[in-house]
Amino acid sequence: MKEVLIKTEDLCKSFIIGKTGVHVLKNLNIEIYKGDFTVIMGSSGSGKSTLLYSLSTMDNPTSGKVELLGKDISKINEHEAGKIRNKDISFIFQGINLLHDLTVYENITYAAMYDRKNKNEIKSRANELLKELDLYDHKEKYPSEVSGGMQQRVAIARAIINNPSVIFGDEPTGALNSSTGKMVLDLLSDINNKGQSIVMVTHDIKSALRANRILYIKDGRIDGELNLEKYSEKNSKERKERLQTFLDQKSW
Numbered sequence: 001m002k003e004v005l006i007k008t009e010d011l012c013k014s015f016i017i018g019k020t021g022v023h024v025l026k027n028l029n030i031e032i033y034k035g036d037f038t039v040i041m042g043s044s045g046s047g048k049s050t051l052l053y054s055l056s057t058m059d060n061p062t063s064g065k066v067e068l069l070g071k072d073i074s075k076i077n078e079h080e081a082g083k084i085r086n087k088d089i090s091f092i093f094q095g096i097n098l099l100h101d102l103t104v105y106e107n108i109t110y111a112a113m114y115d116r117k118n119k120n121e122i123k124s125r126a127n128e129l130l131k132e133l134d135l136y137d138h139k140e141k142y143p144s145e146v147s148g149g150m151q152q153r154v155a156i157a158r159a160i161i162n163n164p165s166v167i168f169g170d171e172p173t174g175a176l177n178s179s180t181g182k183m184v185l186d187l188l189s190d191i192n193n194k195g196q197s198i199v200m201v202t203h204d205i206k207s208a209l210r211a212n213r214i215l216y217i218k219d220g221r222i223d224g225e226l227n228l229e230k231y232s233e234k235n236s237k238e239r240k241e242r243l244q245t246f247l248d249q250k251s252w
């Protein structure tokens with residue numbers, strides 16, 4: 001039996017636009033497990049980002065309950081959310097916000113250095129990540145001096161340097177070309193193999209194939225799930241065909 005990482009009970013999220021309420025998440029009940037690479041898919045506007053925000057302390061649900069790492073986060077305030085974010089979780093979201101007066105290297109290490117004793121460990125992990133993400137030769141440059149794809153990779157290195165137990169990603173490879181996208185996915189798979197949990201929203205089949213479990217959202221609810229564990233990564237053709245069939249069934 002896998003341990004539960006996130007559990008929702010009748011999670012609802014609505015937005016008021018003008019005088020009308022838009023009900024994006026409707027009594028959603030899910031469990032996400034520790035150690036899994038979970039991917040959330042669904043058509044544009046189906047509520048994937050909204051769900052990810054509610055699961056990760058970034059936003060509070062309108063009603064219902066969300067438990068993350070055994071703690072009820074449905075009504076937590078910014079202070080409590082900040083504590084969880086500093087310690088246990090991190091984010092790779094679209095729209096990169098790097099600090100523009102710090103170098104690539106400083107951006108990656110800045111927050112990690114803040115409250116950690118072992119600064120040498122952080123430095124060596126930073127150098128490792130710089131090499132893995134092909135950023136090493138750019139470490140002294142400022143964000144404005146590197147490409148958008150490199151900035152995205154800097155944001156990814158910054159998100160994982162502290163070894164968070166859960167990483168939330170919203171289309172983390174969306175802005176990357178296929179070779180740098182693969183680099184990032186390899187890194188996420190590697191981190192997941194070491195035991196860290198990943199919850200990632202994506203449209204991209206290649207990214208989704210890294211998951212062991214896929215949840216599909218439609219009309220504000222989970223409309224189905226696919227377990228890819230039994231399709232070994234070695235037999236990638238079978239895995240891909242299974243996912244493709246699942247998505248073809250779900251998309252209409």
Ligand SMILES: Nc1ncnc2c1ncn2[C@@H]1O[C@H](COP(=O)(O)OP(=O)(O)OP(=O)(O)O)[C@@H](O)[C@H]1O
Binds near residue numbers: 050
């Ligand atoms: N802050 C907000 N205020 C009002 N409406 C919102 C807000 N955030 C999201 N919505 C609405 O909720 C719905 C779901 O949006 P969401 O961004 O979660 O979709 P998504 O599945 O992530 O889409 P995409 O694949 O295009 O990123 C949309 O109709 C959107 O307009």
Ligand SMILES: [Mg+2]
Binds near residue numbers: 048049050170
């Ligand atoms: Mg989205």
